[in-house]
Amino acid sequence: MDKIYYLASCDTCRKIIKSLPKNHNLKFHDIKQDPITVEQLEQMRELSGSYEALFSKKAQLYKSMDLKNKTLTEEDYKKYILEQYTFLSRPVFIIKDKIYIGNTQQNMHQVMLAFANV
Template sequence: MTNKIYYLASCDTCRKIIKSLPKTASLEYHDIRQNPITEQELEVLHKLAGSYEALFSKKAQLYKSMDLKNKNLQESDYKKYLLEHYTFLSRPVFILEGKIYIGNSQKNITEVLKILS
């Protein structure tokens, strides 16, 4: 399995994290705005993450504007929204050595840097 990062090129946090990665890191870069995630790719992420909810960003502007926090979302809803709009993917998502790292928490980024160094 290829080491990969799903990110948004226009996201400052993603850009900062990518800049901090070792220059020697061999990663496949996937900009989710230019190249939306396919259902097949989402299935791979889902299998690694254990749920669609784990991949879903509740910080997304659309989450607030669509008033999704007041809806009782099921796994099928999370999947639908993730496929519908890139903003719902918690970013960045790294797949490294068959493991998934979702989001930009300090713990995640420290782990990712350790693996890539």
């Protein structure tokens, strides 16, 4: 099943969800209300190739915890994402076993193309 991991309180996520085609068949997963599991994160890592690709360096905690001045390993990225939902780059779409991470214009274009090909 196609899925979106998002944050309901995030304005950007809400705007993106409103822009989705009406015929989408997504399962919505609010990562604040329902934290992601180890299994879900591992599936995302398999599709993306790394935990770092899923990690948001734009998160306020990234700066406040001074993580930008530390050398993080894949295990560190995994640990931080599981401990604090804000470290997951949002939104994360899984459509037909392909993953789309983040809200860049290029990424959202790829998501819309994926819906067009469903």
